[in-house]
Amino acid sequence: MNVLESLYGTPLGKKAAARLGLAEPPVLRRGRELPRGEIVLATLPGGGVAAEALALLGLSPIDPLLDLPERRTTDDRGRPQPPRYERRPGAVVIDATGVREIAQLEGLRQVLRPAMKGLEASGRVILLATDAADVSDVEAKAVAQAFDGINRTVSKELRGGSTANLVFVRAGTPASDLCSTLSFLLEGRSAFVAGQTWRVGPAKAGDAAGAEYDPARPFTGRIVVVTGAARGIGAEIARTFARDGAAVVAVDVPAAGDALAGVANAVRGSALQLDITVPDAAERIAAHVATVHGPQAKIWAVIHNAGITRDKLLANLDEGRWASVLEVNLAAEMRMNPTLLDPDLPGGLGEQARIVGIASTSGWAGNKGQTNYAASKAGVMGLTWAESAELPDRPVTANAVAPGFIETEMTAAIPFVQREVFRRTNALGQGGRPVDVAETIAYLADPASGGVDGQVVRVCGHNLIGA
Amino acid sequence: MPERSAVVVGGNRIPFAKAGTKYAAASSGDMLTAALDGLVARFGLAGQQVGEVAAGAVLKHTRDFNLTREAVLGSALDPHTPACDLQQACGTGLETVIYVANKIRLGQADTGIAGGVDSASDAPIVVSEGLRRALLRASRSKTLLERLKSFASLHPTDLAPVPPGVVEPRTGLSMGESQALTTAEYGLTREAADELALASHRNLARAWDAGFFDDLVTPYLGVTRDTLLRPDTSAEALAKLKPVFGGENGTMTAGNSTALTDGAAVVLLAEEEWARERHWPVLARVVDAQVAATDYVTGNEGLLIAGARAIPVLLERNGLTLADFDLVEIHEAFASTVLATLAQLEADGHGTVDRARLNVNGSSLAAGHPFAATGGRIVATLAKLLAERGPGSRGLISICAAGGQAVTAILEAV
Numbered sequence: 001m002n003v004l005e006s007l008y009g010t011p012l013g014k015k016a017a018a019r020l021g022l023a024e025p026p027v028l029r030r031g032r033e034l035p036r037g038e039i040v041l042a043t044l045p046g047g048g049v050a051a052e053a054l055a056l057l058g059l060s061p062i063d064p065l066l067d068l069p070e071r072r073t074t075d076d077r078g079r080p081q082p083p084r085y086e087r088r089p090g091a092v093v094i095d096a097t098g099v100r101e102i103a104q105l106e107g108l109r110q111v112l113r114p115a116m117k118g119l120e121a122s123g124r125v126i127l128l129a130t131d132a133a134d135v136s137d138v139e140a141k142a143v144a145q146a147f148d149g150i151n152r153t154v155s156k157e158l159r160g161g162s163t164a165n166l167v168f169v170r171a172g173t174p175a176s177d178l179c180s181t182l183s184f185l186l187e188g189r190s191a192f193v194a195g196q197t198w199r200v201g202p203a204k205a206g207d208a209a210g211a212e213y214d215p216a217r218p219f220t221g222r223i224v225v226v227t228g229a230a231r232g233i234g235a236e237i238a239r240t241f242a243r244d245g246a247a248v249v250a251v252d253v254p255a256a257g258d259a260l261a262g263v264a265n266a267v268r269g270s271a272l273q274l275d276i277t278v279p280d281a282a283e284r285i286a287a288h289v290a291t292v293h294g295p296q297a298k299i300w301a302v303i304h305n306a307g308i309t310r311d312k313l314l315a316n317l318d319e320g321r322w323a324s325v326l327e328v329n330l331a332a333e334m335r336m337n338p339t340l341l342d343p344d345l346p347g348g349l350g351e352q353a354r355i356v357g358i359a360s361t362s363g364w365a366g367n368k369g370q371t372n373y374a375a376s377k378a379g380v381m382g383l384t385w386a387e388s389a390e391l392p393d394r395p396v397t398a399n400a401v402a403p404g405f406i407e408t409e410m411t412a413a414i415p416f417v418q419r420e421v422f423r424r425t426n427a428l429g430q431g432g433r434p435v436d437v438a439e440t441i442a443y444l445a446d447p448a449s450g451g452v453d454g455q456v457v458r459v460c461g462h463n464l465i466g467a
Numbered sequence: 468m469p470e471r472s473a474v475v476v477g478g479n480r481i482p483f484a485k486a487g488t489k490y491a492a493a494s495s496g497d498m499l500t501a502a503l504d505g506l507v508a509r510f511g512l513a514g515q516q517v518g519e520v521a522a523g524a525v526l527k528h529t530r531d532f533n534l535t536r537e538a539v540l541g542s543a544l545d546p547h548t549p550a551c552d553l554q555q556a557c558g559t560g561l562e563t564v565i566y567v568a569n570k571i572r573l574g575q576a577d578t579g580i581a582g583g584v585d586s587a588s589d590a591p592i593v594v595s596e597g598l599r600r601a602l603l604r605a606s607r608s609k610t611l612l613e614r615l616k617s618f619a620s621l622h623p624t625d626l627a628p629v630p631p632g633v634v635e636p637r638t639g640l641s642m643g644e645s646q647a648l649t650t651a652e653y654g655l656t657r658e659a660a661d662e663l664a665l666a667s668h669r670n671l672a673r674a675w676d677a678g679f680f681d682d683l684v685t686p687y688l689g690v691t692r693d694t695l696l697r698p699d700t701s702a703e704a705l706a707k708l709k710p711v712f713g714g715e716n717g718t719m720t721a722g723n724s725t726a727l728t729d730g731a732a733v734v735l736l737a738e739e740e741w742a743r744e745r746h747w748p749v750l751a752r753v754v755d756a757q758v759a760a761t762d763y764v765t766g767n768e769g770l771l772i773a774g775a776r777a778i779p780v781l782l783e784r785n786g787l788t789l790a791d792f793d794l795v796e797i798h799e800a801f802a803s804t805v806l807a808t809l810a811q812l813e814a815d816g817h818g819t820v821d822r823a824r825l826n827v828n829g830s831s832l833a834a835g836h837p838f839a840a841t842g843g844r845i846v847a848t849l850a851k852l853l854a855e856r857g858p859g860s861r862g863l864i865s866i867c868a869a870g871g872q873a874v875t876a877i878l879e880a881v
Contacts, residue, residue, distance in 0.1 A: 250508075254678075257685040258501065261508035265543035270511030273681050292511040294746045 025423075025430035026161035028191040029122035030439075032216065035090020035186060037120045038062045042111040046098015050128050052175035053182050054093070064092065067113035082114040089115065091124035091186055096147065097169050099129065100140040108150060116157060125164035126185050127151050128178075131199060134171040144168070148197055155195030155462045156427050163194035163428070163462070170201035177203050177451030183215065184443040192404075192436035194427050195462030203450025207352060207395035210447060218446045220245035223299050225285055227276055228306030230256035232408040233358075235263045236434035237303055240442050242267030249289060249299075251276065252306070276306050276332040282339035282348075290347030298350035301445040302340060304333040304357045307376075309410070311369040322372045329376035333357060334383055341396070349396070354445040357384050357400040358437075361460050364402055377402070381456045388454030397453040399444040404460025407431040427462035472739045473568035474881065475750045478847020479506035480732035481687035483835035484694045486587035490729035493688065495524045495531060499538040499584040502731035502843075505685025506580065507543045510735060510747070516545040518576030521563040522733065523553045524584050525838035525869075528591045534584075557800065558758070558866050558874030559583045560732060560842020565876060567736050568753035577741045581846075582733030583839025589729075597625035635869065637764045642771070642800065642869070643724060647713035649769030650803040653810050657718035660802035661705040664723040664832045666822070667799060671829025672698035679828060683847050695726055695835040723802035728835030732843030734850075739881065750850035751862070754877040757781045763871035771804045773873030774865035775811035781863075781875055788818065791861060794852055795820045796845045798866040799831040808865065828852065842866055846878070853880035 029035070041061035043051055054061055065071070067082040075081050092115045094108055108127075115125065132144035151166035158164055165185055169178065181200050184190050214220060224241045228234035229250035238248045248269030252260040257273045264271035272288040274281060289297055307329045310321035340349045349355075362370050363377030380400055387398040405411060405422040411431070414422065423431040440459045444452055481501050484490045490498060499522060507513055522535040531537075536550040555562035560583035567579035594602070598621060605617035634641050640648075650660075674680065675692055700722070710717035711724065742749050759777035761768035774797065782788060789795075789812065797805045797820075805825075813819050828848055831841055845864055853860040860880040867873045 247511075254681045254684070255686055255691045257505065257691075258687050261505045261685050264508040264511070265504055265513040268511075268513040268543075271505075271508035273509075273685070275678075278678075291746060291748060 023429075025428065026121060028161045028428065029188040030191045030433075030435065031188045033188040035120060035123060037088050037090030037123070039186065040064045040089045040092045040115070041095065042092065042107075043095045044099050044104065044107045046100070047095030047128070049097055049169060049173065049175050049178060050093050050095035050182070053178040056175055056179050057183055061093065062089070064111045065114045066110040068110065084114065085118045088118055088120040089123070090120050091126065092119070093126045093182070094128065096127060096129045100135060100137070100143060102139060102143060102146070105143065105146060105150070112154060116154070117159075119158070119160070119162050121160040121162070122188065122191065123158070123160070123162035124186055125154055125158065125162070126182065127164070127166040128169050129166060131168035131170055151197060152195050152462075158427070161191070161428060163190065165190070165193060165195070166197040168197065168199045170199060173200060173202045173451060177201070180443065180446045180448035181452060184439075189439035189443060191439075192428065192432035192459050192461050193440060193457060196458050198452070198455040198457050200451045201453065204393070204395050204453075207397070207450030209450075213447050214245075215448065217245035218448065219300065219442075222301070222447075223247045223249060223289060223293055223297060224445065225249045225251060225289070225299050225302045227251045227304055229263055230259040232410060233403065233406060233434040233437050234305040235259075237305055237438040237441055238263050238267050238269065240435060240438035242269060244442055246300070247293065249285070249292070251285065276336065277327050279335075281332060282336040283345070285336070286340065286345050286347035288347070293347070295346040297347060299340065299348060299353065300350060301354035301356065302336075302349065303441055303445070304336075304355070306332070307358060309370070309373050311373065313369050314371045317371060325372040326376050326379070329373070330379040330383065333380070337387060352395040354449075355387065355396065355398040356441050356444050357398070359384070359400045359402040359456055361402055361404040361458060361463055364458070384456060385454050395450060397444070397450060399452060399454065400456045401437055401440045401444065402456055402458040402460070403432065403437045404458065404463040405431045406437060406459075407433055425464045426460060430461065432459055432461055471572050471574055473571035473736050473753045474739045474742055475753065475846060475850035475878065476735040476737050476742055476747045477506070477509060477750065478683050478732065478734045478843060478850070479509060480684055480840065480844055480847070481505070481730055482684055482690045482693050483728050483730035483837055483840070483844075484690055485835065486727035486729055488588075488694060489688055489690045490586065491588040493586065493729070494589050495527070495584045495586045495731075496534060496538055496541065498586065498687070498729065498731035499534065499582070499733075500541040501685070501687050502582060502584070502733045503538055503542040503544065503580065506733050506735055508685070509682065513543040514545055517548045517580055518578045519567060519570060520544075520548060520550040520580040521553055521566050522550070522580075522582040522584065523555070523559040523563060523839050524586075525554065525556055525559060526585055526587065526590045527554075554839075555874060556868035556870060556872065557798070557836070557838045557841060558868035558872060559839035560844070561756075561846065561864060561866050561874040561876060562758075562842070564734055564736065564753065564842060564846050565756040565874070571736060571738050578735070578737045580733050580735055582731065582843040583841075584731035585837040585839050586729045587727035587837070595625040595627060597621060601625070635763075635770065643712035643719060645763070645770035646801045646804060647717055647719055648766070649772060649807050650713060650718055652769065653803075653807045655718065655803045655806045655810070657706075659806055660718055660723040661702060663799070663802040663805060664705055665700065665702055667826060667829045667832040668697050668700050670827055671696050671833035674828035679851070683851065693834045695728065696833050719801060719803060723832065725800055725831045725836035728837045730835065730837035730840045732840040732847065734843050734846050748854070749881055750854040751878040751880045754879050755781055755785055756874070756876040757784075758872060758874050761871040768871070769807055770871050771800055771867040772808045772811055773871055774808045774867055774875055775815065777873050777875040778812060778863065778865060779815065779817060781877060782817065785877060787861075787877075789820055789863075790818060792863045793824060793856055793860045794827060794849060794862040795825050796830065796849050796862065796864045797826065798836075798841055798845065799826065800836065800867055802832060804867055808867070842874070849878055853878055856880060
C-alpha cells in the first residue's frame with residue numbers, strides 16, 4: 001500500500017475523493033437473495049414466456065406503470081414527471097419477445113422511464129427479446145439489434161448498484177428453460193453482471209434438471225471439478241459450488257498443495273495436486289474422482305479456472321512467457337475436454353454434463369502488456385463456441401465467463417492509481433468480488449441451465465472498456 | 468472372523484526442512500496437523516471419522532503430552548476420531564504403522580492413520596536439575612521464608628538452560644560418536660559412505676523431478692521440496708568435507724550423516740476388503756514386522772545395527788531370503804549405518820542387497836531425518852513404489868533407533 005492509497009483510506013481522503021466525484025460505490029446485493037421490492041412484469045405484445053417462467057419460479061409480479069402523457073405529473077418547477085411507484089420495485093422484467101417493429105420499441109420506453117430512478121438499490125432491469133437469427137424481415141432484425149443499444153445504455157444510466165441485462169430467447173424455448181436465467185438475474189448472484197447480452201434456447205433432448213433437482217442446492221449429489229482452486233477466484237468457485245451442494249474436487253499445482261488442502265477440507269471436498277499441462281492430466285483427474293467417489297461416479301461439471309499471467313509489452317515478450325500462458329490457459333483445457341468426455345473413462349464427465357471456461361475482458365478488449373494472456377482468453381471463447389457446436393446430440397453445455405476487474409491477490413498487485421481506474425470505469429463504480437464470478441459459473445453449470453449453451457457471460461460490472 | 472489384512476492406502480508428508488530454517492517457528496503440533504490435513508484433502512476425508520490415529524515425536528515438550536489427539540482436533544477430521552501418542556525413538560513412525568496395522572488385522576479398526584513428527588528447531592529446552600528441584604521445593608513450601616530457602620542451594624550454573632541431549636544415557640556417546648565406533652569396527656571407507664550419500668541425493672532428486680511426490684507431499688509454509696536435498700552434489704564435493712565424527716581420520720562427514728531436520732509424515736491404512744469396497748488404492752499389504760535390540764552398552768555390538776538382528780527373524784518367520792525383496796529401504800541415519808547393517812547381514816550368511824534395489828528414491832541423507840517422521844516417509848514411498856511394480860512385489864524396511872534398537876517390516880503389493 002503506498003502513501004496515496006493510505007491517504008485515500010482516511011476520512012479526509014474519502015471526503016476529498018467525493019469532491020472529485022469519486023463517491024463511495026454502492027454495496028451490492030449478493031447471494032441467493034431476491035429483490036426486496038416487487039417484481040414488475042411488462043409483457044409487450046406477442047410476449048408471454050416471462051410470465052410463465054416467473055410463475056414457475058413461484059413469483060407474483062405486479063403490473064408496470066407506463067409513462068403515458070396523461071399519467072404524468074408536474075414537479076414544483078412545473079416540469080412533467082413520469083408516474084412514480086408507491087414503493088420502489090426491486091426489478092422490472094420486460095418481455096419483448098414479440099416485438100418486431102421499430103414503433104413497438106416505444107413500449108420499452110414507457111416501462112423503463114418510471115423505473116430508471118424508481119428502483120430500489122441493487123435493482124434489476126431484465127429485457128427479454130427474440131434473437132435476430134429467429135426473425136425473418138429486415139425491420140425485425142434491426143429491432144433485435146436495437147435492444148442491445150437500449151440495454152447497454154440503461155445499464156450505464158441506472159444507479160445504486162442496479163443492473164440491466166438482455167436475454168435473447170431463441171424460438172421454441174419453453175419457459176422451464178428460462179427459469180434458471182431469470183432466477184440468476186433477479187437474485188444477488190448476478191450482482192456484478194451488468195449491460196450483458198446472452199442467449200437462452202431450448203435445452204437439448206435429455207438435458208432436464210431431473211426429479212431430485214432442488215433450485216436452492218442445485219448440485220446436491222453432483223461432483224464438480226475446479227482447477228486452479230487453491231486461491232482467489234478458484235477457491236471461491238469451490239466454496240460456491242460446495243454451498244450449493246456439490247462434492248468439489250479441487251485441483252491445483254503441487255506447489256500450491258497446502259492452500260489447496262485448506263480449500264478442499266473447508267468445503268469437505270478433496271484435493272488433487274496436479275499440473276494440468278501434463279499430457280495425462282484428464283486421466284489423472286478422472287482417476288482421482290474414481291478413487292474418492294468410486295469407479296461408477298461421474299463428473300457433473302468441470303470448471304477450467306486455472307490460469308496464469310506473464311505480462312510484458314509485446315516488444316519485450318519472449319517465447320517462454322508466450323508459450324506458458326497459452327499452454328496453461330488454453331491448450332491444457334482443450335486437451336482435457338475430449339478425454340473427460342469419453343463415456344468409457346471411469347470418473348470422467350457424465351453423459352449429461354457442464355463445461356465452463358474462464359475467458360477475460362482482456363480477451364475481449366485487449367489489454368496493454370497482455371498479448372499472450374489476451375490470446376489465451378480470447379481463445380477460450382473460441383474454444384467454448386466450437387465445443388458447444390461439436391456436441392449437438394449430447395446433453396452437455398459448454399460456456400464461459402469473462403471476468404473484468406475482480407478484487408483478488410493478483411489484482412491487488414496492480415499499482416494503486418491504475419487499480420482505482422480499473423475499479424471505477426464500469427457502470428457499478430467498483431471492482432467485482434471472486435464470488436461474483438463463481439456465482440455466474442454456478443449458474444452456467446446449473447442442471448436447469450441446459451438451455452444456456454455456447455455463451456460467454458462477462459462479469460465486469462459493465463466495464464466501459466470493450467463494452 | 469475372516470482373515471483380515473492391513474494395507475497402505477496412501478501417505479502424505481510435508482517437505483522436510485533443515486532445522487532452524489523454514490519451519491523454525493512451527494511446532495510439532497502444527498506440522499503434524501498440516502501433514503494430516505494434506506492426507507485428509509487427498510482422500511476427501513474432511514469431516515469423516517478414522518478408526519484411530521497414532522503418531523509420535525522423539526523431541527517432545529511436556530505440553531505435547533497428547534500431541535496426536537490435539538493434531539486430530541486441529542485437523543479437518545471428525546473430532547470423534549481417537550488418537551494416541553507412541554514413542555520408539557527414530558523407529559516411532561514405523562512402530563505406529565505396525566500398531567495401526569495390527570489393530571486393523573485384529574478387527575479393532577477398519578482404518579487408521581499412522582505417522583510421526585519432529586522439530587529439532589523447536590526442541591524443548593529444560594532447566595538444570597538443581598533449578599528444577601529448587602522450583603519443585605518452592606512450590607511445596609507453605610511460607611515465604613521456606614520458599615526463599617528453597618533457592619538458597621542454587622548455584623549460578625544451575626540457571627543455565629539445558630538443551631536436549633542426543634546422547635545415549637548409558638554410554639554418554641552421541642549417535643555420531645557411537646556410529647564412529649561401528650564404522651571403525653567394520654572398516655567402512657569414506658568412499659563407500661560418500662557413494663551411498665551421493666546415490667541418495669541423486670535418487671531423491673530424480674523422484675522429485677519425475678513428480679513421484681506429487682501425491683505424497685503437501686507443501687508447507689512455502690516449502691515445496693525437501694530443503695536438504697542437493698541435486699547437484701558430486702563425489703568431489705562430498706570428498707572435500709571434513710570428518711565430524713571418528714577423529715581426524717574419521718570417515719563420517721556432514722555429507723554422509725543426516726542433518727537435524729523438521730518435518731512430519733503420515734500414512735493412511737485400511738483393512739484390505741474395506742479399502743477395496745470403497746475403491747481406495749491398495750498400494751501394499753503390511754505383511755509382518757519385527758523389533759530387535761543390540762547389546763551396545765558393553766560395546767560388543769553397534770548402537771545402530773539392530774536391523775541385522777531383526778531382519779533374520781523376519782526372514783525366517785516368513786520363509787524369505789534377502790534375494791526375495793524387490794526393494795529394500797534401510798534408513799540412512801549415517802551412510803555407514805546402512806553399510807554396517809548390510810555387512811553384518813552378509814557376515815551372518817544372509818547374502819547381500821543389490822544396490823539397485825536399495826533406497827531407490829533416496830533416503831534420509833538426502834531427504835533429512837525428522838526422527839519420528841522418517842517411518843511414515845519410508846512406508847508411503849515404498850508402498851507406492853511396490854504398487855507401481857505390481858502385485859507380489861515385496862519390500863523390506865529397516866529403521867535403526869536409539870537404545871540400540873531397530874524396527875523392521877515387510878510390505879507386499881497386492
